[in-house]
Amino acid sequence: MAHATSIQYEPVAEIGGGAYGTVYKARDTESGQFVALKSVRVQTDQNGLPVSTVREVALLRRLEQFDHPNVVRLMDVCATKRSDQETKVTLVFEHVDQDLKTYLERAPAPGLSPERIKDLMKQLLCGLAFLHTNRVMHRDLKPENILVTSQGQVKLADFGLARIYSCHMALTPVVVTLWYRPPEVLLQSSYATPVDIWSTGCIFAEMFRRKPLFCGDSEVDQLGKIFDVVGLPPEEEWPTDVTLSRKNFPPLLPRPITDVVPEINGQGAQLLQKMLTFDPLKRISALNALEHPYFQDEETLTQTKS
Amino acid sequence: SVQDGSSNNAKTLSSLQVDERRAPLKSWANACGPKECWQSVVDESRMALIKMEPERRWVCIWSSACVSPLMLSSPPFCGADGCMEESVFLYPHGLQGLHSLQALVPSLLRREVEMALEKLDLIFDHTYAWELFLDMMESQKHHTLSNADLPQHFTDATRAILVDWLIQVHEMMHFQDETLYLAIHLLNRSLRQVKVTTANLQLLGIVCLFIAAKKEECLLPEVSELCSLMDHTYTKHQLLRMERKVLSVLKFDLSYCPPLHFLLLFASIARCSDKVVWMGRYLLELSLFEGQCVVFLPSQLAGAALCLARQVLQEPPTPEGEAAWCLAFSIHIGSEMVLLSIMRILASAAAKAQTQDTCATFIKFSSPETMHVSRHPALNIATGVLDVWS
Numbered sequence: 001m002a003h004a005t006s007i008q009y010e011p012v013a014e015i016g017g018g019a020y021g022t023v024y025k026a027r028d029t030e031s032g033q034f035v036a037l038k039s040v041r042v043q044t045d046q047n048g049l050p051v052s053t054v055r056e057v058a059l060l061r062r063l064e065q066f067d068h069p070n071v072v073r074l075m076d077v078c079a080t081k082r083s084d085q086e087t088k089v090t091l092v093f094e095h096v097d098q099d100l101k102t103y104l105e106r107a108p109a110p111g112l113s114p115e116r117i118k119d120l121m122k123q124l125l126c127g128l129a130f131l132h133t134n135r136v137m138h139r140d141l142k143p144e145n146i147l148v149t150s151q152g153q154v155k156l157a158d159f160g161l162a163r164i165y166s167c168h169m170a171l172t173p174v175v176v177t178l179w180y181r182p183p184e185v186l187l188q189s190s191y192a193t194p195v196d197i198w199s200t201g202c203i204f205a206e207m208f209r210r211k212p213l214f215c216g217d218s219e220v221d222q223l224g225k226i227f228d229v230v231g232l233p234p235e236e237e238w239p240t241d242v243t244l245s246r247k248n249f250p251p252l253l254p255r256p257i258t259d260v261v262p263e264i265n266g267q268g269a270q271l272l273q274k275m276l277t278f279d280p281l282k283r284i285s286a287l288n289a290l291e292h293p294y295f296q297d298e299e300t301l302t303q304t305k306s
Numbered sequence: 307s308v309q310d311g312s313s314n315n316a317k318t319l320s321s322l323q324v325d326e327r328r329a330p331l332k333s334w335a336n337a338c339g340p341k342e343c344w345q346s347v348v349d350e351s352r353m354a355l356i357k358m359e360p361e362r363r364w365v366c367i368w369s370s371a372c373v374s375p376l377m378l379s380s381p382p383f384c385g386a387d388g389c390m391e392e393s394v395f396l397y398p399h400g401l402q403g404l405h406s407l408q409a410l411v412p413s414l415l416r417r418e419v420e421m422a423l424e425k426l427d428l429i430f431d432h433t434y435a436w437e438l439f440l441d442m443m444e445s446q447k448h449h450t451l452s453n454a455d456l457p458q459h460f461t462d463a464t465r466a467i468l469v470d471w472l473i474q475v476h477e478m479m480h481f482q483d484e485t486l487y488l489a490i491h492l493l494n495r496s497l498r499q500v501k502v503t504t505a506n507l508q509l510l511g512i513v514c515l516f517i518a519a520k521k522e523e524c525l526l527p528e529v530s531e532l533c534s535l536m537d538h539t540y541t542k543h544q545l546l547r548m549e550r551k552v553l554s555v556l557k558f559d560l561s562y563c564p565p566l567h568f569l570l571l572f573a574s575i576a577r578c579s580d581k582v583v584w585m586g587r588y589l590l591e592l593s594l595f596e597g598q599c600v601v602f603l604p605s606q607l608a609g610a611a612l613c614l615a616r617q618v619l620q621e622p623p624t625p626e627g628e629a630a631w632c633l634a635f636s637i638h639i640g641s642e643m644v645l646l647s648i649m650r651i652l653a654s655a656a657a658k659a660q661t662q663d664t665c666a667t668f669i670k671f672s673s674p675e676t677m678h679v680s681r682h683p684a685l686n687i688a689t690g691v692l693d694v695w696s
């Protein structure tokens with residue numbers, strides 16, 4: 001099989017390396033299309049591929065059937081042996097020319113127009129709502145994992161992989177960015193789909209600011225930067241299952257979100273606030289966010305269904 | 307999950323019976339090792355805050371604007387004409403006042419479907435029940451094969467022997483029924499895509515069952531156990547290599563809507579008696595042996611099995627029973643011709659089941675727990691019952 005894969009997909013270039021392995025651009029020799037190959041090394045024992053890997057990848061393939069416009073296509077999956085203890089699972093995605101990071105960097109001088117931002121946000125939330133209703137969370141949402149096609153269509157990448165990685169992989173020592181992490185993850189409390197909404201909020205702000213919202217260099221520093229803006233949460237909202245005490249942080253009051261994102265309009269500021277809510281249970285859901293008045297006015301041209 | 311306690315007992319008992327009557331498997335007894343040596347699957351919940359259920363092959367979907375319109379494209383119930391057209395066939399006892407019922411059908415049916423799915427424990431959230439049903443109806447279309455052709459060096463008879471053996475292993479492992487249907491589905495697909503020699507056919511079969519178990523079961527057998535089940539004809543390395551091969555060739559597409567779920571759903575809406583349900587389950591399992599059945603939709607196989615079961619048993623009709631039946635089969639699953647041709651296949655399979663070498667299913671369903679359905683005398687002339695209609 002290793003052989004067959006390497007024949008079908010001819011590597012063209014290395015796209016980049018994340019925490020979990022390298023992404024290659026390759027050409028599918030059967031169709032001529034470009035693809036992105038992402039390999040995951042999975043620890044295997046004498047009973048073969050771990051159950052969690054089998055189920056998670058099967059779920060990603062199941063999602064494929066819906067052909068959602070805001071989710072990157074997973075065209076093929078391949079399992080090859082590396083050693084008795086390790087199997088390589090290669091995920092073959094459609095190749096998309098740029099990610100949101102480059103897209104933002106390349107936007108000419110005053111940045112993206114408010115309409116463009118609204119459209120991107122709508123597509124992003126649509127993709128997220130789709131994943132969340134299918135009980136898949138991203139957990140690592142950031143501009144690098146949001147792809148934008150040359151037609152401006154948003155496609156989420158790398159969702160559902162976090163669990164495949166975390167169970168059976170020795171992480172390569174790469175610094176994983178903390179900037180889009182929600183408080184519950186930074187505090188190592190339990191978490192669920194609201195994590196992605198926090199990250200989306202950070203990205204929403206970044207689209208206006210053209211620089212990241214909270215740039216911490218450690219967990220505590222990141223939390224400090226967050227409380228700087230959203231204020232120190234009340235005692236009763238502080239999760240009980242965490243070691244870090246609320247007393248480690250100065251008693252700050254929330255600042256108006258427009259202090260840090262001055263370009264945003266009223267409705268947008270309100271939505272952003274609901275996304276950057278400390279308590280994950282009170283944070284707005286993807287589906288409700290799509291219903292928010294921010295998206296209601298007509299001027300937006302949407303590409304959620306291309 | 308779908309099974310009740312008695313069917314678990316049924317399995318234990320009937321596997322004992324198998325033991326007495328035949329010695330089909332090499333190292334049959336060895337393989338029934340103590341449960342402690344099984345690997346247990348730690349099913350950590352994907353999302354801590356969300357109520358989790360074991361993963362099902364239908365994940366929930368929602369009906370807002372974001373979802374692909376695909377799944378809503380085919381209305382699950384036919385129009386008034388369609389229902390009348392089929393009524394001759396499906397409701398041989400006739401049903402007065404059917405027309406006035408027509409208008410009520412959609413909302414009534416929806417409620418019944420929701421209730422049945424909940425009763426069968428097939429959903430984790432009542433609010434998504436209807437969407438789930440629509441999703442079942444739609445996604446099953448991905449689960450048929452375009453033709454019944456096998457690669458040249460395999461015959462339907464070889465395939466049937468393999469299926470028979472897998473049914474015995476499945477039973478011995480006390481796996482769930484979903485696992486069996488998934489395993490045979492994976493086998494049907496990989497038989498066409500993986501290049502295997504006849505000598506490696508058994509290996510392919512056990513790997514399909516192993517993968518299905520990884521998808522569905524909480525307790526898994528050790529690979530070494532599987533190897534000893536095959537008298538060490540293959541090594542563990544060979545088995546694991548085949549696992550990678552099958553998963554790669556199938557691109558990890560392991561979702562499947564087992565026909566059994568449709569059968570239980572229809573039977574629940576139709577208020578079928580236990581005996582009809584067992585008979586239906588028996589006939590449905592017989593379809594696994596029939597290579598020609600791979601082209602039909604799971605819901606069609608289920609509908610046909612249930613119709614035939616009812617036809618064979620000829621229980622005295624009641625007005626409530628007839629109405630419930632009519633409602634269940636207002637779900638449009640296929641043309642009369644398709645259903646009839648499946649019923650013919652199943653009827654002739656049932657008529658000769660007892661005399662076949664491949665009789666694992668016959669034996670399984672001859673136990674008292676399954677109400678001895680496979681031994682029902684009317685099955686011997688089941689094909690005759692159908693001739694009335696042609």
Ligand SMILES: Nc1ncnc2c1ncn2[C@@H]1O[C@H](COP(=O)(O)OP(=O)(O)OP(=O)(O)O)[C@@H](O)[C@H]1O
Pocket residue numbers: 015016017018019020021022023035036072093094095096097098099140144145146147157158
């Ligand atoms: N389908 C794709 N088409 C084109 N580029 C892609 C695709 N998927 C990922 N990339 C790009 O490859 C680069 C590296 O991806 P990778 O996922 O390894 O790292 P990352 O996104 O920085 O971190 P992480 O591992 O946490 O996701 C990213 O810049 C990403 O935009």
Ligand SMILES: [Mg+2]
Pocket residue numbers: 018144145157158
């Ligand atoms: Mg990535």
